[in-house]
Amino acid sequence: MDKNKTYKSILVAPLDWGLGHATRCIPIIQYFLDKDWQIFIACPPDSPHQALLSKEFPSATFVPLFGYDVQYAKSRAFFMPKMFFQLPRINRTIKKEQNWLKDFVKNNKINLIFSDNRYGLSHPDIPCIFMTHQLELILPKKFQQRIAQKIIYQYINQFRQCWIPDFADNGIAGALSHPRKMPSIPVYYIGLLSRLGPKIESEIVFKYLVVLTGPEPQRTILESKILGIAGRISDRVLIVRGTPNQINVPFAPENCKIVNHLPNDKMQKAFAASEFIISRSGYTTVMEILSWQKKSILIPTPGQTEQEYLGKQLHEQHYAYCFSQDCDDYLEEIEKASDFEYTFPHYDSNTYLQTMDKALQDLNISE
Structure with a gap:
């Protein structure tokens, strides 16, 4: 960087539930990097999120910020009870990150704060953007959904803007991103976010690319x-474990190649060289799959109602084939996907760039 030039700076803070929030921040961070902004990334130290983002953005400044450290249950039956008992700790974490942010901005010149689903990172004196695809929580009872939405809107409305990585019309996240009641702050549907960039063509090397996340x-x-x-499986399989901070890999059959992590450029090549993507129905992975119009087989995390809802919806729209993790015969389901009639939404890879330009102009933030 030119020492004589004054640079604007942004603090980016992705949620630490799986790697999806970190990976979908990659195109956001790249946008500001291309405009010569100084990048601060807040995440738990020595975490998979820091390992992933530091490989993508070695010039960024990483600042330690504790995670929510949410634990998932092993079985569907205990998923909701375990989440419920973690709510007091989650609430304490939100209050702690509010205090953390106050201290951080006292010691650092920050022009913009970008929070991906970290509810406590709003500041009254600095423009703050909250990004989420989930304004409607899928819970067992409707009254529970209304209460939950009221609580999260109290946090979201403390930001200046809310960005939603989905289409304004015919969104792929359904009711998750298109609730009946919206936040009171300006909302921008920025289109799909994908670290993969524009689709590239390649010879098919692998029948299945398995992307493990969560x-x-x-x-x-x-x-x-x-x-x-x-x-x-009679065909070649590539398995990406989603463990960027690990070195060793488990034993795999001869037809399988297994790696802990792939940086962005190699993940692009892996997507291009694979006929099917097998993954969770996490929203970030879904955006990457649909942006490249790849055939996919989705396996929602048991009990995670958002993924189960999204998997069901995408299956009904024929955007993806979906089956339960508790299924008795994985091979049968994978074979069924070969006969499934896929269709894909229209996707313009420049939509998010144009919408981000507009949103930042509305915040009176220039390059």
Whole structure:
């Protein structure tokens, strides 16, 4: 950087539930980097999120910020009860990050704060943007959804803008991103976000690319199930474990290649060289898959109502084939996907750039 030039600076803070929030921040960070902004990234130290983002953005300044450290249950039946009992700790974490932000901005010149689903990172004196695809929480009872929405809107409305990575019309996230009641702050549908960039063409090398994501223990549970049947698949399989801070990999059958992590450029090549993508129905992965119009097989995290809702909706729209992790015969379901009639939404890779330009102009933030 030119020492004589004054640079604007942005603090980017992705939620630490799985790697999806970090990966979908990659095009956001790149946008500001291309405009010569100084980048601060807040995430738990020595975490998979820091490992991933530091490989993509070695020039960024990483600042330690504690995570929410949410733990998932091993079974569907205990998913909601376990989440419920973690709510007091989550609330304390939000209050702690509010205090953390006050201290941070006292010691650092920050022009913009960008929070991906971290509810406590708003500041009254600095423009703050909150990004989420989930304004409607999917809960067992409607009254629970109304209460939850009221609570999260109290936090969201303290930001200047809310960005939603979906289409304004015919959105892929359905009711999650298109609730009946919207926040009171300006809302911008910025289109799909994908770290992969424009689609590239390649010879198909792998029949299946398995992309493992999400918090433990469910990431490991699905990995074990996939490895258990991978040797019975007659085609080549590439497995990306989603563990960027690990070195060793488990044993895999001869038809499988297994890696802990792929940086963005290599993940692009892996997507291009694969006919099917097998993954969770996490929203970030879904955006990457649909932006490249790839055939996919989605396996929602058991009990995670957002993923189950999204997987069901995408299956009904024929955007993806979806089946339950508790399914008895993975091979049968994977084979069914070969006969599934896929269709894909129209996608313009420049939409988010144009919408971000407009949103920042509305905040009176120039380059």
